Amino acid sequence: MAEKLLDAQDVSVEFKIAGEYQKALHKVNLSINHGEVLALVGESGSGKSTFAMSVMGLHNPDQTKVTGSIKLNGNELIGLTERQFDQYRGVSVGMIFQDPLSSLNPLMKIGDQIAEAMTVHDKHTQQVSNRVLGLLDDVGIVDAKRVAQQYPHALSGGMRQRVMIAIALANEPDLIIADEPTTALDVTIQAQILDLIKEIQQKKNAGILLITHDLGVVAEMADTVAVMYAGQIVEKAGVEELFNHPKHPYTRSLLRADPSDVKPGETLYAIPGTVPALKDMDHNKDLFLQRVPWLDESVVNANVKDELQQVGDHHYVRGTAWQNFEFNDVTEGENQV
Amino acid sequence: MSDLIRIENLKVYYPVRSGFFNRVTDNIKAVDDVSFSIKAGQTYGLVGESGSGKTTIGKSLVGLEDPTSGTILFDGEEATTIKQKKKLNYNKDVQMVFQDSQSSLNPRRSIGEIIAEPLKSFGVPNAIGAGAGDKRSFDQDDIDKRVLELLEIVGLPARTVTQYPFQFSGGQRQRIGVARALATNPRLIVADEPVSALDLSVQAQVLNFMKKIQRDFGISFLFISHDLGVVKYMTDNIAIMHNGRFVELGTTADIFDDPRHIYTKRLLSAIPSLDVSKRDANRAYRKRVEAEFAENQAAYYEQDGLRARAYDLKQITPTHSAALKKGEA
Amino acid sequence: MWRTILRRVLIMIPQLFLVSILIFMLAQLMPGDPFYGNLNPNSDPATIARMRHAAGLDQPLYQQYIHWIDRVFHGDLGTSYAVNKGWTVTRIIASRLWPTISMGIIAAILTYVFAISEALLSARHENKTIDRILMVWNTITSAVPSFVFYFLMMILFVYLIPIFPASGTGIDDSQSFTTSFFSNLRYAFLPAFTIALFSTNSIFQYLRSNLLDQQAQDYVRTARAKGVTIKDVFRKHILRNAFLPIASGIGYSITGVLGGAMFAETIFGYPGIGALFVQALTSRDYTVITAVMLLQGFLALLGGLLSDVISAWVDPRIRVK
Structure with a gap:
């Protein structure tokens, strides 16, 4: 069997609250293959985002204990230093967040925010601005040249989420984590963004970890579904199996x-x-x-x-x-x- | 059945000022000539995307916004302006429930004080049921009693009275908002996205509960939402809004089974289906409708400045009308 | 943008007009009149009446105001009765303006340098020792009246360790401004440094909480998810967003320094506008008082305008409007 793209074994996360460590995630096992969409479903407080943040290494290290094993393309992520993590964030994994307005720096031009995703990993990248325009084009933004010069507030919600996707795609990551990517969007825009994510995933054969509370989104997008409750996975199955049985x-x-x-x-x-x-x-x-x-x-x-x-x-x-x-x-x- | 509230040719414009002297040079037509009516004991759904004007309609109905023109007839009496509403003591009959229960409940007031507030303005009705109670008491004991009664109706324990909003979950806070809205025996509650901030399980609690109070008390709802799944479940009639205009209006079955306007079709096709086996077909259908929308948009709208303005509604059946293309009957 | 500025400038005209009326009324409310204390106690009432008539003080208020504002428009702010008796007020203010500007600019720059460095240190080491020390320090400096610190600094650096002159300026009318600016540094530095050291509190508190707020923003998480290091996120993303609200305050600071620092100038014997104002107040030199107040009113309005322009310049969200 081919190597798994993401392989998480017994991942537990504890947060320091009022001086004591409390478990928010308990022995989670999940894996994603190349080209697979795994939906992680659950209500707020179930631990979905906690898991995603562990894969990204974005928990505050002073107040969080992450144990277990998370392997991406066979490389262990737990225990990496900040510096090592920085080199893989945005390169092997890209992330899309819920609220595209607050997730973009209000004082930075769209083009610069996309370019940063590339230059931060390779200072000598050639023709960054051309690649920025290419990415904007990939995510279905027609007037790429003009949009690159704009600030986030000038764009609509759907456009902003397209920009976020462009940022996540900048280095052609193997894994894309989408944390409630359409929750803040109108239903027609949601449909467009979901279709876009699906299209890109098929074109690049990327794996997707889709975090959502919306069963409709799961039914539209997922290959495999994991249902979470109170920090644990309670059920895991192929999407048809899960909805039918x-x-x-x-x-x-x-x-x-x-x-x-x-x-x-x-x-x-x-x-x-x-x-x-x-x-x-x-x-x-x-x-x-x-x-x-x-x-x-x-x-x-x-x-x-x-x-x-x-x-x-x-x-x-x-x-x-x-x-x-x-x-x-x-x-x-x-x-x- | 007679209309509880009738909205005729409602317009809400916001002036746009520009130029050196800041003169009004244009209007943003948040609500542009809409008419509809809600019957007693029914739920009317107002559906549209953000910026469509649905919240503005809700606000003009409860008196948070003065319409630019048009009339609102409540039980046959004119209640268009905030002044007219004041005179009628209208807000004892029409209340609002908001989307964000966190920010719509004053964090420094106890739950008891929050629910008592409308009772202090309009008095405690001497009977139960929508609109019931001609004699209204302003006696503190009656107010206290009514607050406890309301908490029981919304299923919260009596000790809640002395607690504060932050001590409750989203679903519980939404119930508190409903209790406040119910206090004066209103006949109409305007619910603006009442469940969109809630988790699925809690959303079910609130929706069930709204249906129950409607059954028990005969209350009417104006249910404003962008979630078509919830709207389909909750409403008797629906108006679809786009750019401040109604593009289609009908019974819930009319809208879901026989959508006639391209925008309605587009909205419906965008709803994700729980039926996994149909997802490829759904996606293909959605693509087709998107293409049709892009192609036919010009035919369904006239250009009004930068905005696409839907044509006037044309009646298709006695219950169903749509802003059809020019020349289409 | 230019149109907005022009509109703002035009709005300033009626505002200034209102300010001038207010100041004129306030001057009228002051006990006594310009002749108070300057008259020979033995003058007969007829002489006083004649002098009052000559000065126009027996006319109705509105006429006096019209006369006054008319003269102000022609650059005639009147003559000093006490501070520099016989000098025109314009000349007095001109002689005090350069010392005030040179010290004010140094003080403003140092204030921002101190406050910003303190806030950065604090925010980067939230709840650590250095943060706590800076919080306490800023609480003390804002709680204790500033003149107490001015006296302490005066005692310390002028008497105990005499490395700074006790009073005066190095500004000489015969020198060019740049020459006199540098010869003045020795005089201006101690008061400017002292003002800056003890007036960091509001900027410090504001900036510190801004920095902490911004660190928790979603766009910071986005930048981290791109692989930007914590240090670079701070430098490239957080700083600019956190400085934004501070930037608008800079307008007020710039014009504020021109109004002079009353306490500091007086205590350090530094002959600027602030000291002038105190002198004029104590000797009831009302032409000077009204002139300085008018200057400060004008500067406050200008500061507001400048602040708006700066905000619009640094914040793209405001720029469009």
């Missing part, structure tokens, strides 16, 4: 909470309760079960193995509670916070 109670709950396929007369499934605070996360349990009110305490408090169980072809689920899980349609919908 979801197993874990959390995955199933999310799908039933999405209004797009529910008839107006039906009630949406509202997941009761909230994601626990970091200090209350006991990662030996399946933490989501706390939010299923009709389950027996013995089920909720049962210890669960760190490793996911294989339940099908490339389909993995955490714990065993899914085997007997049924929705209790009496309480459904009447749940309160």
Whole structure:
């Protein structure tokens, strides 16, 4: 089997909060092949972005402990010095963020911001300005020459996100991390940006780590899906398998909470309760079960193995509670916070 | 069923000043001649992208914005200007819920004070239900009682009264915003992107809850959103807005099953589908609609300065109208 | 851009007019009148009345104002009654202007140099010892009245370690400005240095919190994700964004120094506009007082204009409008 593009094994992340380290990510295993789109799905606070920031090495080293192994093209990233990390950020991995306006320096011309992504790694790069125009062209910006001379505030939201993509692509990285790339955009612009990301990915055979809370975006984009809850992966499968045969109670709950396929007369499934605070996360349990009110305490408090169980072809689920899980349609919908 | 609120030829223009003497040289037509009406107990969806003018309509309806021209008839009485609204005590009947529950709740006020605020202005109604309660009490005890009652309706414990907004999650804060809006027994609630800042599971809580209070109290909603999935689930009627104009208007089924305007088609084609097997087909369809939009845009709009202005709506069926191409019936 | 500036300048005209009325009224409110203390106590009322009439002081207020503003327009600010009796006010101000400018410029530059270096040190080492020391230092200098420090510096560098002259300037009317500027440095340096050392607080606090704010911005994360080193992110991205709000204050600083530093000039015996103002106040030399106030009012308006121009010049988001 060919070498994996990204191979993360047992990645845990702890943040120092009020003097104590608290776990935000617990033994995450994920891998991405060349040309694969992996969607990491979950609600806010699930740890999706924490994982992405670990791959980028962008956690504040004074307040964060990252353990485990993250290999990119076979090279270990955990334990790299800042200087070593700087040489690989933006070269082997490019990143796209949620809010393209705040993610661009308001006082720097678009062209300069794209050029910086190249010159920072190679001071002697030839014809940077031509390559900037080429990149703007690649991301579908028609009037590249004029746009390069503009400042971010003069562009529309969709244009800005195209610029962000151009920055991420500048050094033709093998892996692109897109953290909620369309959440701040209108739906027609979202569709354009998603199509653009897909197109580029196919053309360059890049791997994509797509972080999103939007199931529609997942269904449109992903090859593989990993569902996260409270710092752990609870389910992992190919995209069709996941949408057609979801197993874990959390995955199933999310799908039933999405209004797009529910008839107006039906009630949406509202997941009761909230994601626990970091200090209350006991990662030996399946933490989501706390939010299923009709389950027996013995089920909720049962210890669960760190490793996911294989339940099908490339389909993995955490714990065993899914085997007997049924929705209790009496309480459904009447749940309160 | 009669109309609860009727909006006729509403225009909201913002002057553009330029030149040496700062004279008004142009207008930004945030809302450009729109008419619609909401029936009692129904949900009306207002859909459009950012800058389409949908929020401005919401603001003129609750009285945060004075229209440039047009009329707003509430229950048959004119309530167009802020002054007219004041005279009618209109805001006891029309309230607003905002997108950002974080910034729309005063961080220095307790939840009890926040919910009591409209009660202090309009009094505590002596009955429950949309518009109910002719006799209104300004007695502090009644206010306190009503606050507790409202918290129960939105499913928050009584101790919430003494707590502050930062102590709650996004979904809970949104419920508090709804409790405040419900306080005076309004007949219409303008909800401006009420769930777009929320996670899926919490969004479901708030949407279910809105439907429930509509069932229980007969409240009407103007539901402003850019999320077509949510709008489809929530609304009875929809208006699609583009550049300050309505391009299409109809029942939810009219809009989703038989979109007639190119912009509506474009919006609908952009919704990501949960059906993975159709995604390539969807993408191809979207590309086709994009191409059609690019090609036919000129036919569907007249040029108004730099803006594309949709033609006037033409009726297709009794419930469905669209700003069709010139010459198209 | 030019059009905006021109419009701003035109708006300044009515503003200046208002300021002049205000100053004129304030001068009227001062106890006594210009003859106060200058009259022979034995003068008979008729003589006083004659003198008042000659000076136009028996006319209605608005006429007095019109006369005054008319003279101001013709460059006639009146004659000093006390500070330099018999000199025209224009001449007095002219003689004080160069010392004030030369010291003011040095003081302004040093203030920014000190405040910026302190803020950079603080922000780079947030919550470390150096940051804490600078925070305490700036709190002290802003809490204690500045003249206390001026006296301390005076005692230290003029009497205990006498390396600076006690008073005066090196400016000589017969020399060119550049020559006298350099011969003046020895006199101007101590007051300028002292002013700068103890007036960093507001710029320091503002810039420090700006720098910390900017470090948490999303564009910093973008730059880091490109592979830009922390140091370069600071240098190329954060600094400019953090300086932006400070830049607009520079306009006020530039014009502010021309108004003179009252305490410092007086304590260090430095004959600038600030000291002149104090002298004029104590001797109720009202022509000089109104003239200096008018100058300061004008400078404040000019400072506002300059600040707007600077903001527009450095911030592309403002530039378009």
